[in-house]
Amino acid sequence: MTFRARVGVSRISKNLNPAQAGYTRSVRNAMLEVERNLSLFLIDLKKVTPEILIDSLTPTFKKSLVYVPKKTLALMHSGYLEVRERGTVIQAELGYGRGGIPHYAVYVHEATWIPHQAPTRSKYLQAAIEEDIDAIAKRVVKGYQKKTGMK
């Protein structure tokens, strides 16, 4: 993640007196300090983001583990929650059946006409996310507030 803060463009004409040029320099230096602090803050934000995402999604993942059918436990054990960093993008992924193993993960999820013993069900992931979506957003906000000390 890179960040540059710019505020306008300073132009100093040849006829300005030294006092004005000094003033401009001091403003520039102050802005450089703001830019440095902001960059450090953003670097800190990037560092804490994976942990916040994991913390925010863990309750949802646990809910999906309650819903997932457990006939052989293979589907349950295929569940995962992980955070990846790709360039400037930090991405959290919650899922089942990665790489097509077990091959029936999508079918069991989508086959709403097949009955399951409660609390297991089809739509085991979608239901957990839909039920939790507002809470996830709140947990993310609280996570950043806690990690950064901002209220």
Added chain:
Amino acid sequence: MSDYSVGIKDILYAADIGNYAGSAPVSPATVFEIHISRLPAEPNTAIAILETGGKEPNPKWLVDYPSIQIIVRGAPNGYAAGKQKATDVKDALLGFTSADVNGDRWTCINMLGDINNLGYDSNNCPMWSLNFSLVICPAASSLTNRQPL
């Protein structure tokens, strides 16, 4: 709120995606039959509209966020036509313009994921599922405690 499965059926029927039991086909070439709440054993070429819950409705304002699942089943070994039908369903619903549907205000239709290939059933019919999230401002009923927007 009127039955949103019926609203979906009406949109698909108007777009000539499929026939509905008892209705005259929009086009003779339409061979897919639309069913609500179940996927019957016959005919093979069928579209089922199934309710799958959804996000919690707003307790103060009349705004609901139901989800629906649409299953498209093609003819035996009819992958290409079936996949095209699933794509047609996606095109007809996704990005639906805000409009009044059966007395309710439908704000938008979003898709949850993309088209899922479910493989083949025991009759070698290919199947796909599509999931949609709806935002609906239902008409006020006499029982509601919520307020219209």
